Amino acid sequence: MSRETNTAIDGFAYLECPRWHDDRIWFADFYTYRVYSAAEDGSDLRVEAEVPNQPSGLGWLPDGRLLVVSMRDALLLRREPDGTLGTHADLSGHVEGHPNDMVVDAGGRAFVGEFGFDLMGGQPLEPAVLLRVDPDGAVTTVADELWFPNGSVLTDDGVLLVCETFGNRVTAFDVSEDGTLGNRRTWAEFGQPPTHRDLGDALTQVVVASDGCCLDAEEALWIADAVGERVIRVHEGGEISEEIATGTGVFACMLGGVDGRTLFMCAAPDFHEDARKNAREGSLLTARVEVPHAGRP
Template sequence: MAREINIVINNLSFGEAPRWRADGLYFSDVHADRVMVLRGDGGLEAVMSASGPVSGLGWLPDGRMLVVSMLDKRVLRLEPDGATAVHADLSELATGPANDMIVGPTGVAYVGNFGFSLFPPEPPKLAVLAAVAPDGHVTVAAEDLFFPNGMVITPDGRTLIVGESGGQCLTAFDIADNGGLSNRTEWAALGDGALPDGICLDAEGAIWVASPPTNEVLRIRQGGEVLERIATDQQAIACVLGGVDRKTLYVFTAESTEPAFCREHHTARLLAINVDVPGAGWP
């Protein structure tokens, strides 16, 4: 079934880490060094300006926003008065730019990193997934991940699934009461040249995957069966299920992933697609 695709915004530098919260879509405009929110009434405003590229977003249980600062490998915290504080320093663990993040119901944040530099290019190497406690204490949650990227947490708070972009697969972990991860299993392998960037979970337990090299978002069942494909004109970078009923699939796309191009041209887009099954869990 062909679905209608609506272009909501068409002049972003590079949209990432979409999160639906209350009545708005929060996201990072990575190479414009800012966090934005698109309100339900269509209003678009800046939430935070940073001194460099930003990526993953989430919230502590008390409502304070966490933001990944990529190049200095830090998690920033936005205070109620608008001030920005360093919540955690990942520089001793992250071997590449810090990237996507998910914050679960207990306030533990899981943060991935590239593992190596893409610009300028370095030989690929595996990366760790960091766990950041609500007080900012950093530990290694998992090791030997090939470019850990988008993540989801199931509605019961007991399972984390991460897209390994370099491994072209989705990998699941059990979440312990203390936030630790264990029992690593392959949730699904992607074929046909697809790889996972941003991902989101729906109420039937399927995962929507944004796949940049194949210009599409895919709805995948555990085990790897593809339930639906939606083609995009640009590279599909990230996705989330939002809206009042969580049945709007928001998809960020980009003409290029090269930082200098994105900073200069601002051709990345936000798409909105109505789907049948609502979102579930986190984000």
Template sequence: MTEPDVLLAGLAFGESARWHDDRLWLADWGTGEIRAVDGEGRSEVVVRLDAETLPISLDWLPDGRMLIVEGPAARLLRREPDGSLVTHADLSGVGGYYNELVVDARGNAYVNGGRGDFSDPGLIAMVTPDGTAREVGGGLQFGNGMAITEDGSTLIVAESWGRRLSAFDIHSDGGLGERRLWADLGEGTPDGICLDAEGAVWFADVPNRACVRVAEGGEVLETVELDRGGFSCALGGPDRRTLFALAAEFRGFEEMAEDIAARTGQVLVSQVRVPGTGRP
């Protein structure tokens, strides 16, 4: 596969890549911005929050309203049709911090996080459409990207520190079954993920500077090499055969403020054979 092309540069830390309404959407950490980028690289700031609130992840309810994870505040925001932001759910009673979000076809929102810091066993909270939150899964080693299969039956979760992808059956009430191993990634460190129509998962990898496509069980099918850390990826474009990768230089959490100021974040694009599917 050829080297990816740069679609957009000058981001701080792009995260939570989502293809929606013919544009790529992302949360730009360090700036408090939710951006939408078209196929020509034109970027629009759609939501602007205080950078300290750290909008971490985003997805949409079936009616088109956007949800935003306000990580340190343990809160899920909802963007109304007039652009105003309201609290969709207070998650502080379930956990202390939150990371990635994915919403199913019924409007149930799954958010992973933990009770303390990233060293704690992580959990998954489910928020019903009326804003009720409860814990539905646990035991994660730094839960990161999540995706739901096209038929809505399975939630797949990246565990960055566990170097694995785990899967949960989704029950009729939105609850989850027991965690099971979907793929042992060896030295792979998964961050954001997305699914394709052959049932494979693409995961972005920060320390290994790549986006990697794996089959269930862990067989590596394809690799897109990056020149900086891969934080998130999404399959989009007119036929969902464009792999969008969000990448940036990252030297560790201790140096994160300087890395944000350096603005090394980019949106990179590659063409792939198998189109995307599922949610997000």
């Protein structure tokens, strides 16, 4: 099935981490250093926060305060009711690379992934950790040996699904009431984990570079394939039931809109920092799908 895609908004550097919240689509732009929100059709654009050390993952505490990952200083920031940003948690002692995407549960616990190595500097690939940040700002490492933990979702029955961009897989964990993770297992597998540590060689082994993702009401994941110029709909076990080719790089996606059936996609020609900083070719694409949003975010 082919689907029509439309450009809701463009002229950005590099968009990531789209979220549907308060009847608006929210997203981070890495290299204009801002968090934005807009109406479903891309109109009424607002700057929600300015994050000079590069915004990434977004989520909300139960009281409605925004959480945003600040990548380059490895902080999780919190926006107060007056709009000011303060430190919610310092992640710097827990990560080897930039913290990146995250998902926040109904109680305000944030699960944050990280690169594990200097991606833009071309360092050798290294495994990374997954952090849990509790509502009081306490930071705990809850999983390790992940190959670039990236987009994550929480299902309605308490399972955390983590896309491993360089790992050719989605990994699942059961989340206990106290936030610990157990019963680690492979939810979907697209190929073998990397055997090369050189970044260029490792990229040749990636079958699906699972980046940002979202869950639908049939417990399928829409996943942005960061090297495949597509989003794919994946079921437990790894079956791909649909592919939407975008004709450009796509790095994150989110179901939202008034009926939960608008698929928002963050697109750019590539993910290379120097190129994206010096151009305004990032856009937010949309497509309509049948099965609505579920889970978190």
